[in-house]
Amino acid sequence: MEAIWLYQFRLIVIGDSTVGKSCLIRRFTEGRFAQISDPTVGVDFFSRLVEIEPGKRIKLQIWDTAGQERFRSITRAYYRNSVGGLLLFDITNRRSFQNVHEWLEETKVHVQPYQIVFVLVGHKCDLDTQRQVTRHEAEKLAAAYGMKYIETSARDAINVEKAFTDLTRDIYELVKRGEISIQEGWEGVKSGFVPNVVHSSEEVVKSDRRCLC
Amino acid sequence: MSEKDNGENLEEEATYEDENEQKPEERSHVESSKEKEQEAVPMTRKRPEPKPPSQSAATEKSTADTPKVSDSPAAQTGWGYWGSWGKSLLSTASATVATVGQGISNVIEKAETTLGIPSPSEISSETKDATRGGENSDDNSADEVADGSSFPIAGALGVLSTISTAVQSTGKSVISGGLDALEFIGKKTMDVIAEGDPGFKKTKGLMNRNSTLSQVLREAKEKEEQQTATEVTMATEKKAHYGLLFDEFQGLSHLEALEMLSRESESKVKLVLSALSGEELDTLKEEMEQLKEAFSLAEFFEEEEEEKKGDEEFTKEVTELFSELHISTKPDKLITVRTSAHEWIAQFNSSLPKEEKESEDNQEVEAGDGDHDAKKSVEDIHAFAIRSLAELTAYSIEMFHKTAALFLHGQKEEVTATDRAKSLSQLTIVLCKELSTFSKEFTTCLTVAGVKEKADVLNPLITGVFLEASNSASYIQDAFQLLLPVLQISLVEARTELSQQ
Numbered sequence: 001m002e003a004i005w006l007y008q009f010r011l012i013v014i015g016d017s018t019v020g021k022s023c024l025i026r027r028f029t030e031g032r033f034a035q036i037s038d039p040t041v042g043v044d045f046f047s048r049l050v051e052i053e054p055g056k057r058i059k060l061q062i063w064d065t066a067g068q069e070r071f072r073s074i075t076r077a078y079y080r081n082s083v084g085g086l087l088l089f090d091i092t093n094r095r096s097f098q099n100v101h102e103w104l105e106e107t108k109v110h111v112q113p114y115q116i117v118f119v120l121v122g123h124k125c126d127l128d129t130q131r132q133v134t135r136h137e138a139e140k141l142a143a144a145y146g147m148k149y150i151e152t153s154a155r156d157a158i159n160v161e162k163a164f165t166d167l168t169r170d171i172y173e174l175v176k177r178g179e180i181s182i183q184e185g186w187e188g189v190k191s192g193f194v195p196n197v198v199h200s201s202e203e204v205v206k207s208d209r210r211c212l213c
Numbered sequence: 214m215s216e217k218d219n220g221e222n223l224e225e226e227a228t229y230e231d232e233n234e235q236k237p238e239e240r241s242h243v244e245s246s247k248e249k250e251q252e253a254v255p256m257t258r259k260r261p262e263p264k265p266p267s268q269s270a271a272t273e274k275s276t277a278d279t280p281k282v283s284d285s286p287a288a289q290t291g292w293g294y295w296g297s298w299g300k301s302l303l304s305t306a307s308a309t310v311a312t313v314g315q316g317i318s319n320v321i322e323k324a325e326t327t328l329g330i331p332s333p334s335e336i337s338s339e340t341k342d343a344t345r346g347g348e349n350s351d352d353n354s355a356d357e358v359a360d361g362s363s364f365p366i367a368g369a370l371g372v373l374s375t376i377s378t379a380v381q382s383t384g385k386s387v388i389s390g391g392l393d394a395l396e397f398i399g400k401k402t403m404d405v406i407a408e409g410d411p412g413f414k415k416t417k418g419l420m421n422r423n424s425t426l427s428q429v430l431r432e433a434k435e436k437e438e439q440q441t442a443t444e445v446t447m448a449t450e451k452k453a454h455y456g457l458l459f460d461e462f463q464g465l466s467h468l469e470a471l472e473m474l475s476r477e478s479e480s481k482v483k484l485v486l487s488a489l490s491g492e493e494l495d496t497l498k499e500e501m502e503q504l505k506e507a508f509s510l511a512e513f514f515e516e517e518e519e520e521k522k523g524d525e526e527f528t529k530e531v532t533e534l535f536s537e538l539h540i541s542t543k544p545d546k547l548i549t550v551r552t553s554a555h556e557w558i559a560q561f562n563s564s565l566p567k568e569e570k571e572s573e574d575n576q577e578v579e580a581g582d583g584d585h586d587a588k589k590s591v592e593d594i595h596a597f598a599i600r601s602l603a604e605l606t607a608y609s610i611e612m613f614h615k616t617a618a619l620f621l622h623g624q625k626e627e628v629t630a631t632d633r634a635k636s637l638s639q640l641t642i643v644l645c646k647e648l649s650t651f652s653k654e655f656t657t658c659l660t661v662a663g664v665k666e667k668a669d670v671l672n673p674l675i676t677g678v679f680l681e682a683s684n685s686a687s688y689i690q691d692a693f694q695l696l697l698p699v700l701q702i703s704l705v706e707a708r709t710e711l712s713q714q
Binding site: 038041042043044045046047061070071073074077 | 461463466467470473474541542614615618619621622623
């Protein structure tokens with residue numbers, strides 16, 4: 001059931017214009033590849049449940065941001081309330097890879113005082129023949145910033161699930177270890193509603209939200 | 214529906230009141246639903262109990278600041294069973310169409326607690342008394358509506374112990390007001406509210422409130438979420454929760470995003486105004502006033518009845534109005550969901566035998582009817598109706614959000630802020646009327662399909678559709694108001710550019 005989830009994570013998807021952010025998200029949330037898509041205006045919103053362990057579901061709220069510079073002032077506002085992010089570049093577009101630094105700098109400024117767990121995503125990996133960025137250099141860059149690297153294709157549905165679920169798992173581990181905690185006034189992580197039957201010891205923290213049972 | 218018509222309807226109701234269950238014909242469904250709501254009191258969908266302490270300070274403050282029709286502080290302590298919607302919306306003193314719609318649930322909830330758990334006969338006799346009471350004094354429906362809508366204030370001031378008859382008769386007025394508003398969403402209700410709040414037209418909107426619409430909706434959604442999570446674990450039980458569905462269609466997120474843009478623009482406008490003085494300031498203020506005028510939804514008051522429009526009209530109208538905005542996005546999602554909902558209704562209607570809709574109480578036809586739409590239960594229809602309303606509203610708000618983003622960051626266009634405001638205002642009216650049409654069509658479907666259902670099964674479903682349609686319309690109107698600062702800032706920017714040339 002939709003309403004039952006352990007946590008809600010807000011993820012932001014960023015990267016240059018036309019690297020395929022919206023297509024990746026729609027493949028993940030709608031299970032299909034949208035051939036034509038207009039440039040995103042400002043931000044768009046998607047959500048999906050992910051089961052990270054049997055019976056343990058996380059609701060992902062995904063913020064799809066416009067890559068276009070003119071919307072930057074809008075999209076910036078969304079960093080702060082995200083716990084995780086997918087930073088996309090297009091493996092067939094070297095420029096979008098070079099801009100990864102800028103994106104990271106940009107987020108660093110605007111995410112304060114919180115932090116975002118990022119994964120670097122090399123998108124459009126189905127177009128291997130047109131590749132302009134090698135896997136090796138992308139991995140190196142990711143490692144330098146302490147990120148994981150994954151290559152995906154929305155068209156061929158390669159690694160799309162994995163990109164989102166791996167990130168979700170990593171965040172979940174951090175939440176479990178207390179390195180990321182739910183905070184008043186921060187939307188990055190929220191606890192969900194869990195029915196009594198599924199209630200287990202580690203969810204006791206959320207009991208105040210179920211007081212009306 | 215004009216006021217005169219309304220008066221007639223109320224009289225018709227008097228004729229039908231004892232036999233409406235045998236009269237499934239189209240025209241009586243609206244009227245009969247009004248009083249069925251009251252009969253159906255015990256079966257009203259229960260909303261989660263509110264948490265009185267969760268009433269935020271800000272909300273309380275806003276309630277105190279802006280006493281409106283819906284401002285019923287006593288209710289919070291006196292009435293045990295407030296719906297999450299009712300409660301939340303009331304607590305923000307939302308002076309929108311919702312107020313009257315809320316009246317329905319309030320009265321139902323109130324009657325529920327006032328009566329305790331009465332026997333069915335008790336309820337029905339009281340309802341009849343109440344209905345009769347209402348009719349006697351009822352030649353002037355406008356007055357009736359006004360009284361009804363303002364009565365909750367009196368209720369709040371200590372009529373909690375009022376005998377149920379009084380509650381019921383109040384209920385009738387409120388409900389007829391609510392339905393009337395749905396006949397012509399906005400118009401009547403605004404009249405009514407404006408009566409008690411002359412500044413209403415100027416102050417309407419969220420900007421003056423301490424708690425935003427999205428907060429209210431989020432609160433309501435979370436309660437529904439909580440309710441579903443605690444009550445049931447079966448996926449089949451996830452039915453028609455408007456709040457959950459609205460969120461599922463990302464309505465809440467788009468609303469928040471729109472609020473954010475609106476707030477930012479608002480503070481920019483203030484900044485600009487504070488930097489200006491003298492003639493420059495006066496001119497700008499005047500222009501802003503004109504812009505604001507376009508946001509008053511004055512057409513609601515001017516246009517009375519309009520001919521029912523064909524199916525393609527909506528698409529055409531929305532597309533045209535939208536193109537007048539000169540922005541690089543289209544309301545495709547909105548049109549798609551609206552079209553598919555209409556197709557659903559058309560399909561449902563065509564699956565019914567022809568004569569059935571015309572005949573009044575033909576047993577044989579009813580039997581045939583049962584065979585025919587066995588595939589669509591009243592619950593199915595209700596669920597689809599609520600889903601469609603939530604989806605339509607969510608996409609409308611998404612459209613407003615995108616519009617705002619493009620006004621602020623799109624290409625410069627040869628169109629003035631005031632012209633855009635006028636198109637948007639027209640668009641808002643079209644959308645609200647569409648919601649009204651939908652609620653009527655869906656409830657007609659319900660009445661037809663539920664001809665053999667007991668009133669206490671059917672009535673809460675009908676009430677629910679009307680209520681959520683009325684709420685939907687007020688969310689859209691509130692979202693529309695959020696665009697005012699956005700257009701104000703684009704007006705300011707256009708001026709600045711002009712003076713720099």
